[in-house]
Amino acid sequence: MSVVTDEFVQLSENQKLVRNSIQDICDNFDHEYWRERSAAGEYPTEFVDTLSEQGWMGALIPEEYGGAGMATTETVVMMEEIAASGGGFSAAQAIHGGIYNSVPLVKYGSEEQKERLLPDIAAGDTSIQAFCLTEPNSGSDSTSIETRAEREGGEWVISGQKIWTSRLDVSDYAIVVARTTPKEEVEKKTQGISMFLVNVADAVEQGGLEYDQIDKTASDFVHSYSVYFDDLRIPGENILGEKGDGFYQVLDGLNEERLVIAAECLGLGRLAIDRGVQYANEREVFDRPIGKNQAVQHPLADVYARLQSAKQMTYNAAEQGEDATDLGALANMSKYLASDAAFEAADAAVQTHGGFGIAREYDVERYFREARLTRLVPITQQLVLNYVSEKVLGLPRSY
CATH class of the missing domain: 2.40.110.10 (Butyryl-CoA Dehydrogenase, subunit A, domain 2)
Known part of the structure; x- marks a missing residue:
């Protein structure tokens, strides 16, 4: 159970239902499970199978083909919760492709292709990972x-x-x-x-x-x-x-997927802060918890504020969807801010743990490695800045 309050974004009833359902599933996969998968380099088959069996791989598949017919407003919640549960960014990425790679088939596949494949994908019997x-x-x-x-x-x-x-x-x-x-x-x-x-x-x-x-x-x-x-x-x-x-088919839907990547970064950041706060409350040095020291408190509080700022932009953009004045700009900036916030959160968690910050048993070193990766994929921070410079600020194209 998280020790960090995260209730600053107002969720719809559908979003709450998604959050609670995903949390119930994730509660069955503890930190030790993810630590073992990481150490062995083994795909989290049990976790993915559980989600598949309960229909979550068909989140974006229309109901007429057996899917859940969800939208970005729900998938951002889903993927943030998976990342925040303990598995981090990698846990979300383990199923990300299986969910989003069905979208080209939904949008561009022939009726024969859709009728043949989509019901099995929604049921978890076939994957396009x-x-x-x-x-x-x-x-x-x-x-x-x-x-x-x-x-x-x-x-x-x-x-x-x-x-x-x-x-x-x-x-x-x-x-x-x-x-x-x-x-x-x-x-x-x-x-x-x-x-x-x-x-x-x-x-x-x-x-x-x-x-x-x-x-x-x-x-x-x-x-x-x-x-x-x-x-x-x-x-x-x-x-x-x-x-x-x-x-053009690759570009179509890119903004929505980028918002979900941002949500995965948010979940990773939440997870890192949560582990940092837990350790700061439990670890005692000089007969006092290290969490009493402002040098420990302030970095965690700072990155928490940054994470909440990124979350507000991400969820606001998801809510606006195609009605946004410039969804491309919102999606790119959401990913940029969420990646940076996740990295700073993971760094603060490692620093809070001191020497144990690089010990695998405390997990935060893995969060740090994953957070660094989010600054590179699926688009680098520099390419986001290029987009904002050209498309939003009206500066000349640099490449």
């Missing part, structure tokens, strides 16, 4: 991807390499973004990119898909991979939406 976009030579410039998909008869043939593809090891299907028209043949570099649905098991069996795990220092139990496509053949009907519109 992996999204293959980033490449070694393109980074954040998605228009420069080199992976190609060429039509041959009734099939698409995909070749290329992706990097930092997460959860491919636990995904039944992957969404793959590839160029279907060379850049030299389109008017704008944002054109000629398409999205495809790939059956992972079939791709591996035919020898058209291989992947290697990346050794990394954050999100220990959510694995990321370098992915190699070598003349992978998929059915022609596995394209999502119209050929050449993939880049």
Whole structure:
């Protein structure tokens, strides 16, 4: 149970229901569970299966296909609570893809694709956890991807390499973004990119898909991979939406997802502050709890205020949704503020623990590593500032 009060945002009845339901599930997975998953580098299968069995993987799938039909106003609550429960940012990321990778199928899939896959995804029997976009030579410039998909008869043939593809090891299907028209043949570099649905098991069996795990220092139990496509053949009907519109499809819904990332950062920050406050109240030095010292109090109070500020912006933006004057700016700034607040909160928690701040048994070192990661993904803080500079302040484009 959290020792930190967090009641400054007024929740709707639906949001309260989501919060309470998620808290009930998370209460069954204590700090020791997450510590063990982190130490072993094991995906939290039991946790994800529990959420799946109770229908949470279908949060954004319409009710007509067996989903919950939720909106961003509910998913921000859901993902914040998961991160705050003890698992941190990584726990939220363990299911993030499974929830949000269904959105392209909902929006752009054919009726046959939706009827065939969405009910099973909503029931937790099928997953689309992996999204293959980033490449070694393109980074954040998605228009420069080199992976190609060429039509041959009734099939698409995909070749290329992706990097930092997460959860491919636990995904039944992957969404793959590839160029279907060379850049030299389109008017704008944002054109000629398409999205495809790939059956992972079939791709591996035919020898058209291989992947290697990346050794990394954050999100220990959510694995990321370098992915190699070598003349992978998929059915022609596995394209999502119209050929050449993939880049715009990727952008569509990006603001809502960015708000959910911000909420995950908020949950991580809450978790770090909570552990810092607990330790400050329990740890005694010179016959007094260290929490009596302002040098310990002030950093925790400062980051708590920053976290609440970020939360107000995030939840306000989620509530406004598409009716916002500039949802893109609100979503980007929410992510920026929440990432920084999470990092400062994790840093304060580590400092509060002193030497034990780097001991794995106290968990805060993991929160610190995760919080540093949030400043890089899914968009760097610098790219957010670029967006605000250009789109909000009217400054010239810098790249």
